[in-house]
Amino acid sequence: MLADTFGRVATDLRVSLTDRCNLRCSYCMPEEGLQWLAKPDLLTDDEIVRLVQIAVTRLGITEVRFTGGEPLLRPGLVGIVARCAALEPRPRMSLTTNGIALHRTAVALAREGLNRVNVSLDTLRPDVFKRLTRRDRHSEVLRGLQAARDAGLTPVKINAVLMRGLNDDEAPDLLAWAIRNDYELRFIEQMPLDAQHGWKREGMITAEEILNSLHAHFQLTPEGERERGSAPAERWIVDGGPHRVGVIASVTRPFCSACDRTRLTADGQIRSCLFATEETDLREALRSGAPDEEIAEAWQLAMWGKKAGAGIGDPDFEQPDRPMSAIGG
Known part of the structure; x- marks a missing residue:
């Protein structure tokens, strides 16, 4: 198992397939983009599948989430999904994406074994989308969302980050729209993972602010800790159900004590x-010829040293050098 000294066991693997992205979200990277990893530095498709196999067959991983950057930019994505779906035991697989190319790949991904998708969408307004992402591709995201739902990649979850002065008034509209379209909406507090290192706690829209805005328009009933488990989102039943809304409050309500994730860049x-x-x-x-057992032991040792928490509120908190796009969500 991938256990740590605090008794947590990682069963959820997040696999970043690329650090590249076709958006330039202001809370993630500068307008000019970043210096991407050179191709020889990236894991090959075979290397990714081998590491997932080691994680699933030797280390107790049951959930695999493919992330980026933007994972749909990875040419071998569909093949990677198909090969991981053939593993025994078979992991549940999901994808976190900006949705731009999803209308072209949703059917193939579902056919090869992907279970569901998370799609980032911060606004319903095309002009605000263009300001936030510095790209005019709002309609493509909406098209991708519908394609994912039609392909059966459900529940389709929407990840939304609210930014002060841009889309901080949209929480009720986003939730009403998600309910109409049978999507599950989750708001995420902006985290200190931007490449510019410009994040400031006082500028962040907090979970409390988001919930206050939603309470003014909806009846929200807490789902409870038992249903949440190790999931990062606190969830509320909306207007008696069946729809739910989640809030991932990594900054103001950290959930580190129940974390079950390990990450591969x-x-x-x-x-x-x-x-x-x-x-x-x-x-x-991998490239020096190490056997699976040796790689598994190195992975176990890495997780054994996991800290008790992220420590965002600590006076000595140090933001990682890598931004979110180079880590994977």
Whole structure:
């Protein structure tokens, strides 16, 4: 198992397939973009599948989430999904995406074994989308969402980040729209993972603000800790059900004590936490001919040293050098 000294066991693997993205969201990266990883530094499709196989067959991983950057930019994505779906035991697989290319790939991904998708969408207004992402592609995201739902990649979950002065008034409209379209909406507090290191706590829209805005328009009933389990989102039943809304409050309501995630970057580094400042290199082990057992032991050692929490509120908190786009969500 991937256990740590605090008794947590990781069963959820987040696999970043690329650090590249076709959007330039202001809370993630600068308008000019970033220096992308060189192709030789990226794990190959075979290397990714081998590491997922080790995680599933030797280390107790039951959930695999493919992330980016933007994972739909990875040419071999559909093949990776198909090969991971053939593993025994078979992991449940999901994808976190901006949705732009989803209308072209949803059917193939579903056919090859992907279970569901999370799609980032922060606004219903095309002009605000263009300001937030610096790209005019709002309609493509909506098209991708419908394609995912039609392909059976459900529940389709929407991830929304509210930014002060841009879309901070949209929480009720986003929830009403999600309910009409049978999507599950989750609001995420903006986290200190931007490439610019410009995040300021006082500028962040908090979970409390989001919930106050929603309470003015909907009856929200807490789902409770039992139903939440190790999931990062606190969820509320909306107007008696069946629809739910979630809030991931990584900053103001951290959930580190129940964390069950381990992360693999696109260049083969293991991260025990989204906010980790240290990594363990598995790519070198792969390429030097290490057997599966040795790689599994290195992975276990990396997770054994996982800290008790992210420590965002601590006076000595240090933001990771890698931004979110290079870590994977």
